[in-house]
Amino acid sequence: MAGFPKAIIATRSPVGAVFAVLLCLVGAPANDAWANEPITRFGLTFPAEAADAKIGTAHDFEKNKPGLGHSVEYLQPGWKINVYIYDLGEQSIPDDPESKIVKRQLKQAANDIFDAGRRGVYDNVELKHDYTIADKEKRARFLCSAFLYLHKTAGDVDSFLCVTSWSGKFIKIRMTTRRAAGAQATARKFIDAWAKVLWPGS
Numbered sequence: 728m729a730g731f732p733k734a735i736i737a738t739r740s741p742v743g744a745v746f747a748v749l750l751c752l753v754g755a756p757a758n759d760a761w762a763n764e765p766i767t768r769f770g771l772t773f774p775a776e777a778a779d780a781k782i783g784t785a786h787d788f789e790k791n792k793p794g795l796g797h798s799v800e801y802l803q804p805g806w807k808i809n810v811y812i813y814d815l816g817e818q819s820i821p822d823d824p825e826s827k828i829v830k831r832q833l834k835q836a837a838n839d840i841f842d843a844g845r846r847g848v849y850d851n852v853e854l855k856h857d858y859t860i861a862d863k864e865k866r867a868r869f870l871c872s873a874f875l876y877l878h879k880t881a882g883d884v885d886s887f888l889c890v891t892s893w894s895g896k897f898i899k900i901r902m903t904t905r906r907a908a909g910a911q912a913t914a915r916k917f918i919d920a921w922a923k924v925l926w927p928g929s
Contacts, residue, residue, distance in 0.1 A: 759784040768797040778920040850877040885910040
């Protein structure tokens with residue numbers, strides 16, 4: 728499968744929607760930093776590799792819009808993957824993915840995707856299902872949603888959104904690929920790898 732189009736990140740107010748990943752055939756923003764080795768943001772070390780993906784560009788939203796944090800792209804053929812760490816100015820984010828504030832953040836991030844559909848960025852946006860990723864001890868680690876939609880340049884896609892909390896921050900992962908069998912299993916492999924980054928031994 729050919730590589731997925733480059734992404735441009737749309738940001739909003741810290742008290743509004745978080746980040747909508749808009750896929751289009753453009754280069755990365757000029758102030759992105761290429762990262763071919765682990766980098767640390769807000770005390771979190773983004774590994775050079777996670778599952779089958781390798782670290783790519785890192786972007787600092789926090790500098791110009793405090794609360795929006797940082798994003799790091801991961802490169803995997805056929806996929807567009809971004810991992811975000813941010814707090815939206817929230818002073819107390821519990822380390823509990825099933826807390827009300829994390830559930831609210833998942834809902835807001837999902838609304839961003841539907842909003843992109845209403846604005847014509849995507850067509851036929853459909854929430855396929857919500858699900859929880861737990862560790863081997865049955866502890867919830869990520870709250871996730873799976874979407875189907877038609878992207879104007881990429882065609883029919885599977886898109887996965889997962890949100891959790893860690894050390895007083897939100898962690899969000901967006902993964903999108905052209906629609907194919909096994910897409911959710913591939914996404915799950917990456918999320919599981921990140922669970923081990925956030926909670927070693929889980």
